Amino acid sequence: MSALNMALKSLGRRKLRTALTVSGIVVGIAMTLVFLSLVAGMDIQAAQMVRAIGGADITVVNATRMTRQQFQQGIINTLDESLVTIIEGVNGVYDTSLQLSLRMFVNSTGVPINGIDPSTYSVVTGGLNVINGSSLSEGSEKEVVLGKIFADSLNATIGGNVIVSSAQQDGESYEIIGIYETGIALQDRGCYITLDEVQNMSNKENLITAILVKCVDPNEVPTIRETIASLLPDARIVSPSAAIQQVSNLLNTVRMFLFSIGLIALMAGGFGVINTMITSISERTREIGTLKAIGAKDQQILKIFMSEALLLGLIGGGVGVSIGIIFSILFPMFSGGLSGLTIPGIGGRLPGGGSGFPGGVSISPAILPSNILLCFSLGIVVGVLAGFYPAWRAARMRPVEALRHV
């Protein structure tokens, strides 16, 4: 016969109304959780993308944008290696690394192959995220590091061999020394060998697709970027920090947008609770009068009605979170048939990696425990806040007037 017990019975007695009120909170909570999960999913994708872009502070690539047709014909926009001396002359540049990325064949399958200089590559970018075996080194020859997805598709094992060939050259056997993973499918479908080997096989002596630049001071990246841009007006210069900034600005906008819709839905739920509680109190005016007549104090009445509001919030929060989780899990199924949600502007060309596959990045929502907790608490807060005014009104009712109420 505690206040909570009384509240439980009172909600149970009005099952339909309780269900309708709770559903107001449920919709709000579920929507908020789905939206938060979407944003979290985007955050994770963005973080992976940044990792894929690599540790290079600045990446210089050819500015000419390829058409899809050109890309399919295997035409690659290159830069001359000699440009690197201009960049190395810029004040504040710590080191540079050259990369040639193009489409070649591994065991007769067309894949993006990246040629790098192992020693400078690791200085400039921090190296490949090798999850198995080892990475390329200074003296690597006829050695290849495969992306995880590609390696899986080949059933490749460390120490095994693959045949690497190009349109211009016959195949040669390469030993698999490592497998890397970036988390970005596009990247993990490729592989890495040394720059010299790629240049030889593709007859692109002294040509590259990207110059990766490491700066002494990360804070100077924007200035150095400007300097390089003025020295190489025909090149496209990308710095991940700018890309990250762009992505994070975009994500913040999306986050705010989704979060406000969720909040508006929650507020609607909150007004539902207020409405139900006020109706319920005017229906029970005589009951409240009776309780006061038999000796209930104001705070005891307040406790009973606040318990009801708390219960509505708890149920609404719990059910809302569960439905939110279910929808978050189901979300990729709804969007999977399409190309998924895409973040415009960053899907297209990933510098550094060098594969320039056009297209979008699909988002799957990430359900974070912190978001579940947040949404559940929001449900309780909405219930309690919305219940406070009606409960206070009930507690303050004058017993004589409440008893006279028919």
Place this chain on the structure above:
Amino acid sequence: MSETIVQTNKLVKKYRRGKIEIYALNGVDFEALRGEIVGVVGPSGSGKTTLLNMIGGLDKPTGGTVVVDGRDLTKLDAGELADFRLKKIGFIFQFYNLLPIYTALENVEVPLSFAKVPKEEREERAFELLRLVGLETRVDHKPDELSGGEQQRVAIARALANRPSIILADEPTGDLDSESAISLMKLIRKLKEQHNQTFINVTHDPLVVQECTKVYTIRDGRIQLNEKT
């Protein structure tokens, strides 16, 4: 002569309706002794219920004093009045005012739980009270499964829960058939004899008046003690 348990002195209750002042009570002197069954009769709107509410600490007078069981109610604040009602007063209403979601037993437990009586003791006492009013076989029934007479018995058991010294009844038989009314008044007389409790009944019902040891008549806010016939 037993002791005075309720005494009002020049009790005034004024209402304002628009610009007009209405005297619901206008200088009422009322007295009840311990163990008495007192009747208060009078036409509708004469101020009977207002007097009952003043004695029960549900409403505050505009003037005069109400002393119940040695305490001047005009000097108590809202919290103290709630406590006073809980421990000293039992209310019985014309339409029973039971809580519809609760069983008979739970309804009797409500005032006990407000008084923070522990659960086991509460259930035991509630059951005991229901047996006292002859409803020991109906403890698990909800109000809508009980007849009017049975509901009023539950209400009496609830009123007695915290062993009050005074029971205030507003038209206790007003919604009952005469058979139920007669057995209800028998019960009240039995309780009075067993526990020496004081009953104050506001009523129209001659059956109730018949059981009273003394009867007051209120008319236009003024009170008069009837000679018992």
